[in-house]
Amino acid sequence: METIIVLVFVFGYLAITLEHxxxxxxxxxxxxxxxxxxxLISLGIDAFPQWFDSAKHTLLENFGMLGHEEKMHIMEETxxxxxxxxAEILVFLLGAMTIVEIIDYFxxxxxxxxxVNFRSRKKILWLFxxxxxxxxAIIDNLTATIVLxxxxxxxxxxxxxxxxxxxxxxIAANAGGAWSPIGDVTTTMLWIGDKVTTGKLFLYLxxxxxxxxxxxxxxxxxxxxxxxDLELQPDDGKPTNRFSSTMLFLGLGxxxxxxxxxxxxxxxxxxxxxxxxGVVAIFAEIYTSSRFSMSQVELGxxxxxxxxxxxxxxxxxxxxxxxxxxxxxxxxxxxxxxLGILFGFANTLQETMPMLGTEFHGEGVSDLVVLxxxxxxxxIDNVPLVAASLGMxxxxxxxxxxxFIAYSAGTGGSMLIIGSAAGVVAMGMEKxxxxxxxxxxxxxxxxxxxxxxxxFMVTRTLF
Numbered sequence: 001m002e003t004i005i006v007l008v009f010v011f012g013y014l015a016i017t018l019e020h021x022x023x024x025x026x027x028x029x030x031x032x033x034x035x036x037x038x039x040l041i042s043l044g045i046d047a048f049p050q051w052f053d054s055a056k057h058t059l060l061e062n063f064g065m066l067g068h069e070e071k072m073h074i075m076e077e078t079x080x081x082x083x084x085x086x087a088e089i090l091v092f093l094l095g096a097m098t099i100v101e102i103i104d105y106f107x108x109x110x111x112x113x114x115x116v117n118f119r120s121r122k123k124i125l126w127l128f129x130x131x132x133x134x135x136x137a138i139i140d141n142l143t144a145t146i147v148l149x150x151x152x153x154x155x156x157x158x159x160x161x162x163x164x165x166x167x168x169x170x171i172a173a174n175a176g177g178a179w180s181p182i183g184d185v186t187t188t189m190l191w192i193g194d195k196v197t198t199g200k201l202f203l204y205l206x207x208x209x210x211x212x213x214x215x216x217x218x219x220x221x222x223x224x225x226x227x228x229d230l231e232l233q234p235d236d237g238k239p240t241n242r243f244s245s246t247m248l249f250l251g252l253g254x255x256x257x258x259x260x261x262x263x264x265x266x267x268x269x270x271x272x273x274x275x276x277x278g279v280v281a282i283f284a285e286i287y288t289s290s291r292f293s294m295s296q297v298e299l300g301x302x303x304x305x306x307x308x309x310x311x312x313x314x315x316x317x318x319x320x321x322x323x324x325x326x327x328x329x330x331x332x333x334x335x336x337x338x339l340g341i342l343f344g345f346a347n348t349l350q351e352t353m354p355m356l357g358t359e360f361h362g363e364g365v366s367d368l369v370v371l372x373x374x375x376x377x378x379x380i381d382n383v384p385l386v387a388a389s390l391g392m393x394x395x396x397x398x399x400x401x402x403x404f405i406a407y408s409a410g411t412g413g414s415m416l417i418i419g420s421a422a423g424v425v426a427m428g429m430e431k432x433x434x435x436x437x438x439x440x441x442x443x444x445x446x447x448x449x450x451x452x453x454x455x456f457m458v459t460r461t462l463f
Contacts, residue, residue: 001044002339008036009332016329017379017418027321030328037335038079045071052340052391054081059340075338082334088192088270089185089330090323095273096182099251100143101314102284108248113151119229121161122221125168128152129217132169133176133210136422138252141177141184141410142322145169145422149429157231159430164225166426167441168217171414171448173422175213178410179205181259181269185326185421186386186409192269193390195402198259204403207459212411212452216444243287247280254280284310322421330387337391370404371453374412378419382409400460407456414445 012033016026041048051063051074063071103109112131116124128148135144148169156162177183181191181198190196220226254276261272288310377385386409395401413420417427417437426432 001040001047002341005037005040005335005339006341008033008040009336012332025321027325027328030325030332032328034328034332034335037332041075041335041339042072045075048339050340051075051078052338054078054334054337054391078338079331079334082331082338085193086327086330086334088268089189090326092188092192092270092273093185093323093326094318095270095277096140096255097143097318098311098314099255099277099280100139100147101317102280102310103247103251104147105284105310105314106247106287107244108251109147109151111245111248112147113154116151116155121226121228121230124155124230125165125221125226126217128165129168129172129213132172133213136173136176137180137183138255140182140188141173142319142421142425144176145173145425146429148173149426153429161225161230163430163432163436164220164440166430166432167437168220168444170417170420170423170426171216171441171445172213174411174414174420175209175448175452177422178212178407179209182255184406184410186382187406188269189383189386189390190402190406194397195390195395195399196406197398198263200398201403201406204400204456204459205407208407208452208455209411211455212407212448215451216448219444219447247284247287250283251280281311326383329383333387333391336388367404367453367457370401370408373405374408374449374453375415377409377412378415382413382420385409403460404453404456407452408449411445411449411452415442415449417441 012029015022015024015029019026046068049064051060051071052058053060060074063074066074116127118124132141132144132148135147138144139147149166152162152165152169156165174184178187179202181187181196181201187196187201191198191201255273258269258272258276261267261275262269265272373385373389386405389405389409393401413423417423417432417434423437427434427437
């Protein structure tokens with residue numbers, strides 16, 4: 001039965017990676033393999049000799065000797081545990097996405113566009129790279145990429161030049177997301193899972209992340225596409241919203257406050273994010289002189305576009321397919337973890353993988369394992385890779401291993417355009433060809449990845 005469940009996961013995983021070839025949204029195989037995996041576990045519960053206790057991070061003793069009812073009870077408790085941990089991440093993301101959409105409702109990001117009043121290609125490259133690095137740490141790399149490419153489309157007229165900028169934005173956004181607990185889904189997973197803390201994440205990863213962004217940008221600035229001046233798009237002439245700057249700084253400030261809320265109250269991050277969303281929503285409602293009640297959703301949908309509450313409109317625009325994908329993939333990985341498969345795989349990996357550089361404290365996990373995880377995140381989605389690592393390794397909070405995983409999984413995806421959420425969304429927005437990116441941008445991302453990894457190996461010895 002274990003073999004069948006592993007095969008279900010493998011085929012589901014394959015369908016996710018081949019999303020663009022088979023024309024099936026990746027959330028579908030993620031949900032299907034999750035449901036089938038847990039159904040098979042429930043139907044064959046008596047055939048499993050071991051069970052992994054996620055709360056204690058150890059295999060249950062004498063699981064095979066227990067009765068059917070007791071096994072079913074343990075399975076239900078484990079599923080509820082994983083659903084709770086997954087829900088923490090999803091509710092957190094829902095809050096962050098809604099705040100960003102509220103900012104966009106007030107055209108808050110136009111403040112950034114108005115800052116571009118020069119034509120130098122090199123200056124614009126550095127401006128967007130730095131903005132991508134900073135914004136992704138605040139509003140996550142996916143959203144930062146969407147915002148900046150949207151602004152880029154309003155500024156740069158020539159698409160052939162614009163896709164070069166998009167490629168460097170992907171690298172910078174993924175680098176910026178790695179050192180912030182709210183900058184990348186995988187880093188958020190590690191933070192909410194109590195594997196890393198905000199202070200140590202910044203301490204270990206800020207310099208490697210900066211190098212991962214700066215070195216590719218520096219190299220690119222000497223390349224032909226970034227020499228000379230640009231032909232800028234004419235101004236669209238739309239009147240600016242008088243609250244745009246206010247809502248931009250209010251929204252970003254609210255999101256940034258979440259880690260501080262967690263430190264002060266010791267409550268899970270999603271509680272702070274809901275408070276942040278509530279505060280931003282209050283000002284959004286005041287500024288539009290409209291009211292919104294969750295019980296009036298159907299009524300709101302019947303109203304004209306101009307009468308929509310900003311909160312209602314923002315809730316309707318968030319990326320629900322991404323939320324459902326995370327639900328499916330995290331619970332599918334939880335199924336493998338519960339059967340002890342990931343635990344056994346981690347032990348095998350550590351015994352057979354040659355050591356490279358310094359071993360991490362405690363378990364002797366090699367640097368090569370984590371670097372391969374980064375390369376793997378370029379080929380396949382980094383969310384299940386990090387979810388698997390949470391079940392594979394048992395190092396304590398703020399062990400260097402977790403920080404290296406955060407860096408590798410977060411930035412390694414830049415090496416292929418399908419390797420990160422930022423890359424996939426840029427591919428869709430600008431119709432960037434997979435092989436164009438492979439030839440023109442991938443080597444820059446690889447250089448940045450290696451430079452940052454080398455810097456991490458140095459910085460971890462200092463702290």
